Amino acid sequence: MYNEIDLDKIDINSEPPTEEPARQYYFMAKCREWVREFEEKHGRRPTACTQTFGCQMNARDSEKLKGILLQAGFEEGDEEADFVLYNTCTVRDNANQKVYGHLGHLQALKKKNPHMKIGLCGCMMQEPEAVEKIRRSYGFVDLIFGTHNIFKLAELFYQCLARKEMVVDVWDGTDQTVEQLPAKRKYSFKSGVNIMYGCDNFCSYCIVPYVRGRERSRRPEEILAEIRRLAADGVKEVMLLGQNVNSYGKKLEEPVSFAELLRQVNEVEGIRRIRFMTSHPKDLSDELIAAMRDCKKVCRHLHLPLQSGSSRILKIMNRRYTKEQYLELTDRIRQAMPDISLTTDIIVGFPGETEEDFAETLDVVRRVRYDSAFTFIYSKRTGTPAAAMEDQVPGEIVKDRFDRLLRLVQKISSEVSMRDAKTVQEVLVESENDHQKGYVSGRLGNNLLVHFPGDVSLIGRIVPVKLVEPKGFYYIGRLASEADDMQDNR
Ligand code: 5AD
Numbered sequence: 376m377y378n379e380i381d382l383d384k385i386d387i388n389s390e391p392p393t394e395e396p397a398r399q400y401y402f403m404a405k406c407r408e409w410v411r412e413f414e415e416k417h418g419r420r421p422t423a424c425t426q427t428f429g430c431q432m433n434a435r436d437s438e439k440l441k442g443i444l445l446q447a448g449f450e451e452g453d454e455e456a457d458f459v460l461y462n463t464c465t466v467r468d469n470a471n472q473k474v475y476g477h478l479g480h481l482q483a484l485k486k487k488n489p490h491m492k493i494g495l496c497g498c499m500m501q502e503p504e505a506v507e508k509i510r511r512s513y514g515f516v517d518l519i520f521g522t523h524n525i526f527k528l529a530e531l532f533y534q535c536l537a538r539k540e541m542v543v544d545v546w547d548g549t550d551q552t553v554e555q556l557p558a559k560r561k562y563s564f565k566s567g568v569n570i571m572y573g574c575d576n577f578c579s580y581c582i583v584p585y586v587r588g589r590e591r592s593r594r595p596e597e598i599l600a601e602i603r604r605l606a607a608d609g610v611k612e613v614m615l616l617g618q619n620v621n622s623y624g625k626k627l628e629e630p631v632s633f634a635e636l637l638r639q640v641n642e643v644e645g646i647r648r649i650r651f652m653t654s655h656p657k658d659l660s661d662e663l664i665a666a667m668r669d670c671k672k673v674c675r676h677l678h679l680p681l682q683s684g685s686s687r688i689l690k691i692m693n694r695r696y697t698k699e700q701y702l703e704l705t706d707r708i709r710q711a712m713p714d715i716s717l718t719t720d721i722i723v724g725f726p727g728e729t730e731e732d733f734a735e736t737l738d739v740v741r742r743v744r745y746d747s748a749f750t751f752i753y754s755k756r757t758g759t760p761a762a763a764m765e766d767q768v769p770g771e772i773v774k775d776r777f778d779r780l781l782r783l784v785q786k787i788s789s790e791v792s793m794r795d796a797k798t799v800q801e802v803l804v805e806s807e808n809d810h811q812k813g814y815v816s817g818r819l820g821n822n823l824l825v826h827f828p829g830d831v832s833l834i835g836r837i838v839p840v841k842l843v844e845p846k847g848f849y850y851i852g853r854l855a856s857e858a859d860d861m862q863d864n865r
């Protein structure tokens with residue numbers, strides 16, 4: 376998208392434009408000039424590698440980063456590339472530790488290739504302590520920027536070329552969103568689409584509102600225009616992305632609800648499947664349930680983070696719903712869409728969590744019977760209210776609860792998620808199967824994986840597949856023949 380802008384027509388000897396995105400195209404053209412010089416000197420183009428940590432938002436951001444680098448003339452490379460850029464996450468401490476681990480490895484690579492540039496961006500860079508630690512202990516890093524200015528990559532990389540010292544540009548916040556920049560999609564047939572940025576909820580354990588800033592919704596016209604362009608480019612499935620999509624559009628000059636947006640996206644020709652992520656239970660309206668029920672393209676899958684089943688803990692988490700309200704909500708959703716697949720996020724070991732509180736979580740899991748659940752051990756994030764709470768739960772107790780929860784979640788999931796066995800379902804084919812030659816892999820509307828015999832020509836197509844063999848968390852299938860019955864599923 377926007378890849379058609381001709382960089383060679385930009386006058387790179389003039390002053391850089393002040394307005395965006397023109398300024399960034401100017402710097403992409405400047406970088407391209409440098410790429411040409413590099414190529415003359417080394418007989419090859421420089422390579423760049425972006426590596427993503429964390430969530431779908433980061434994955435989408437990385438597609439934008441990669442788009443900019445390819446526009447600037449880089450070739451795609453691996454971890455030994457001339458420019459390695461990590462798009463970091465900081466939602467739990469292990470995400471940070473992973474980055475530090477990788478940096479050690481990069482230092483060794485940089486010794487072998489002194490021209491190598493190393494960049495870090497994303498959520499972790501919004502934390503002053505992390506930036507300080509990198510300055511102190513990882514001085515070989517060349518570039519640091521945050522979540523609010525990823526659109527500036529070309530300009531910052533260009534600055535880096537001229538300077539020996541680390542370039543650091545981290546913004547506290549922004550009300551600016553620069554969208555009209557290139558993006559290199561990982562998949563030709565599906566794409567994330569940002570509908571909003573930031574989060575205003577301040578759940579007491581969560582660092583996201585501090586590193587991603589206040590909630591900002593994109594205007595529906597802009598979102599729809601992007602989705603139409605994606606559809607024209609062959610995209611069949613879109614994932615609408617936001618930290619809390621249920622509060623989409625409330626603060627726009629002309630407010631629009633998420634349900635209305637969903638109905639409008641449903642009308643875009645060429646798009647066959649719509650997903651979205653993430654829903655906050657406190658904002659999930661009946662209007663949205665009705666829109667999901669009515670819109671044929673909206674997948675029958677809802678990710679509805681529970682976090683804890685204890686109303687007492689939920690209150691301290693600042694989630695603003697009770698156990699009963701959550702259960703009542705899932706009942707309403709299932710009444711409207713009996714075949715919906717529900718998934719969730721659960722945190723174990725939040726400060727002050729007692730065995731009784733934990734039993735409430737297990738109770739909700741037993742009652743809702745999730746198709747799958749992401750389970751997390753509570754991680755203390757500096758600067759969040761929960762980090763200052765006194766009664767942190769001892770590690771061995773948390774580990775024991777975590778194991779018990781995981782066992783229950785997996786048992787239920789393997790029972791529930793195989794309910795479509797022996798039926799024919801539509802599958803979006805995503806890739807060749809890594810493990811079994813002659814097989815391809817795809818996803819059902821409810822996101823489950825199916826592996827079946829087929830060749831690469833199927834990739835990107837939606838085809839009917841008979842789910843022959845349930846395997847607990849995935850199916851083995853075969854392309855359905857006319858004789859197989861087609862179910863009405865999405
Ligand atoms: N510790 C553990 N898990 C967390 N999450 C967010 N913050 C923390 C934390 N401090 C989990 C929540 C959220 C998911 C994306 O990450 O479950 O839904």
Ligand code: SF4
Pocket residue numbers: 574575576577578581582583584618619655
């Ligand atoms: Fe974090 Fe809560 Fe916002 Fe989700 S809704 S990003 S858990 S603060």
